[in-house]
Amino acid sequence: MNIVWSWLTELVELPTPLTAGEGAAKLTSVGLEVEQVTQLGTGFEGAVIAEVLAVRPHPDADKLRIVTVRGDKGGDGIDVVCGAPNVPPPGNFVVWAKPGARVGDMVMAPKTLKGVVSPGMLCGETELGIGDDPSGIIVLAPGSGVHAGQDAKAALGASDWVLDVNVPANRADCLGHVGVARELAAVCGGSVKLPPLFIDGQAGQGATPTAVQIADGADCNVYSARLVTGVASIPSPRLIQHRLRAIGVRPKNLLVDVTNYVMFESGQPLHAFDADALAGRPLGVRRSRAGEKIKTLDGAEHALDNDLLIVAGDEPVALAGVMGGANSEVGDKTTSIVLEAAHFLPKSVRTTRTRLNVPSEASQRFERGVDAANVLHASARAAYLLQTHGGAKVCAPSALQPVAWQAAPVSLSLAKLARLTGVTYDPQDVLALLRRLGFAAEQQGDVVVAQAASWRPDVTRDVDLIEEILRHGGLDRVPTTLPKLSAAPTGSRVDVASAVRDVMVAAGLCEAITYGFLSEQRLRWLGDETLVARAMPLKNQMTQDQALMRTHLLPNLLAALARNEAHQVNDVALFEVGSVFWRAEGNATGVVTTLGREPLHVAAVVSGRRQVRMKDAPTWDYFDLKAVVERLAALFEVTPIFTPVRDVAYLHPGASATVSIAIDGATRVWGLLGELHPDARGRADIDGAAFVLHLDLSGLLLKPVAQFRPIPRFPATSRDMSLLVAESLAAADMRAVLAAAATDLVEGIDLLEEYRDAKLPSGTKSMLWSVTYRAADRTLTEKDVEAAHESMLVAAKAQLGATAR
DSSP states (O other): OEEEHHHHHHTEEOSSOOOHHHHHHHHHHTTOEEEEEEEOOTTEESOEEEEEEEEEEETTEEEEEEEEEEOSTTOOOEEEEEOOTTOOOTTOEEEEEOTTOEETTEEOOEEEETTEEEESEEOOHHHHTSOOOOSSOOEEOTTSSOOTTOBHHHHHTOSOEEEEEEOOTTOGGGSSHHHHHHHHHHHHTOEEOOOOOOOTTSTTBOSOOOOEEESOTTTEEEEEEEEEESOOSOOOOHHHHHHHHHTTOOOOOHHHHHHHHHHHHHSOOEEEEEHHHHTTOOEEEEEOOTTOEEEBTTSOEEEOSSOEEEEETTEEEEETTTEEBGGGOOOTTOOOEEEEEEEEOHHHHHHHHHHHTOOOHHHHHHHHOOOGGGHHHHHHHHHHHHHHHHOOEEOOOEEEOOOOOOOOOEEEEHHHHHHHHSOOOOHHHHHHHHHHTTOEEEEETTEEEEEOOTTOTTOOSHHHHHHHHHHHHOGGGSOOOOOOOOOOOSSSHHHHHHHHHHHHHHTTOEEOOOOSEEOHHHHGGGOOHHHHHHOOBOTTOSSGGGOEEOSOSHHHHHHHHHHHHHTTOOOEEEEEEEEOOBOOOBOTTSOBOSOOBOOEEEEEEEESBOOOSSSOOOBOOHHHHHHHHHHHHHHTTOOOEEEEOSOOTTEEEEEEEEEEEEETTEEEEEEEEEEEOHHHHHHHTOOSOEEEEEEEOTTOOOOOOOOOOOOOSSOOEEEEEEEEEETTOOHHHHHHHHHHHOOTTEEEEEEEEEEOOTTSOTTEEEEEEEEEEOOSSSOOOHHHHHHHHHHHHHHHHHHHOOEEO
């Protein structure tokens, strides 16, 4: 919400004048965060108001005239050459940029025009950057309150500031200058000064009110229709135009500008109907009927569906609280209007605006909840401006009179206030603070009972009162306390997902975030009908390619790989951690008896070469993903068991395995990894070889947080062992045997090489292991290492038939 500083200060009396920057700081301190303060009128400097004394033709140019102006009281006349078509007669006032003044990037100096020296220039709105009227110079009539020699910025209201205020969602009252003025007055100890209103019965009042019929009082509890006649489509006063431009609204004419001006001033939306278009028909409020349509001011036609309407007779003329209809629009020839001010139920306005996608400044305010008690005041304010600046005749409003608005009393325990804020407040300070904010407040023992003002319908609970007290009582008074810390959780989905992501990234993979939806065709890439049967269809899918909730992470990753290949990016390593969504199971009658499941999974797909430095990049293969599985297993302190598998439709039968883990004495299948089957690659339009991984992370707990240990004081030593073993022996099985036989001196067991060669005995292979030894209390001797090493060799020979090479 843009707030014009001069407009704001006009509505509030402060004990001490503030600059715009100081006012912004005050508003920010009470929760109305000012995001930016912008100075207006920076497009010119040094221009003054000048009185026109005489006008005569230029002797050598038909389109130029010589204007004699006086730039200060009692000064002599100075001739200025001007080519504007609207040079006024003597007695009027103009803006003179005299020598030394700056207009844009130009500094004025005397200049000869067709033989006549012109000291500076007479200026229009576009030259000064304060408007968009290029037709001529600025003309100020006698009696407009200006005088010769006056600074033009001050006279035109151009020396101003705009505050960009971030209004909280619950503060609809601050979507108008009056609401912000209340906050500024409260924080500074001042008072609000409301603008003048039209008083019914005063001179200039018309005779015939407009009839109003309310058919839907539940959604419209206040409706005012006021006939205003005798107003031509004339420009608004310069001050109104300036303020509307400052907040980002382009001025149009007095009739339209006044409704906008009052809305941004009071926060109450207004709407003007062309009275001739209504043709004397009474205005009403009702719900739309089947098949009805309306064309709104933006030119769009909308099919209606039980929407709240304003009707003339029985013809829809506006979407209530959203936008007016084109069939009653105010135009340049309009001289009589029916001025609407109303209070609509926020839910009703939001439903219509959302369904029809017709946002407007009015709907923004009605959706948040405008002040029902302000409806008739806003109508009277607009009537005053139309009468004052347009000479209009104003009728008394025809209105459904509101019941006097009164909020339910809210009780606040002073003990609770102290407990929640950590501050002990004086009860009298609390009462004074709430009363400054417009609340009716009194103390009853240890309780403060308050009734919110009509413009604060959001205050309904004691914690709402506490918020108001904190905002204006000083948040800096609240003591700083450190939160209680507990042991870091190890089983939450967030922690598990974060830890898994770290492992995957460390392994050289990049995280992908795909949609939680996919198409049935993409899901069938995996060749498993169970995945399709488990999928939950969407009723409001964005596209046909996103018709199902995903039951597997791999299809979207395979689509990402195919998309990369299509762009000649063949080295791909992607992973995703996220939920899959499984349909709830039903009983024999098909009735769903349980809720659906959303287990947390991790999946990966790799293809092409790994990203490495300083050497030739090797290609991704099965063992790379196997190493990833082992790293993930270490997170949860489980041992993975890899079992070759040949019957998974999307995996190559010669390079795939199931991964099982033992938890609480029971073994469960954790997931699958392997090379993508050529048929699956064809279905996904993938050219190169690819390897995939998919694991179920549900039910796993992270291992306890590692404890710090001192840096070892004594050195480690390592020794290799080269063993000839059966070709079918898995490295994991041999590691398990070595680890079981290891003494306390063994710090690490690592496989360095697995060697196969025709020169080796048939059916055998060679495995080279490196064992690291260290003692915490001494430097190891050769004898210590030899004994520990020998025990592992003996176990390998006895249990695996290994032979030392």
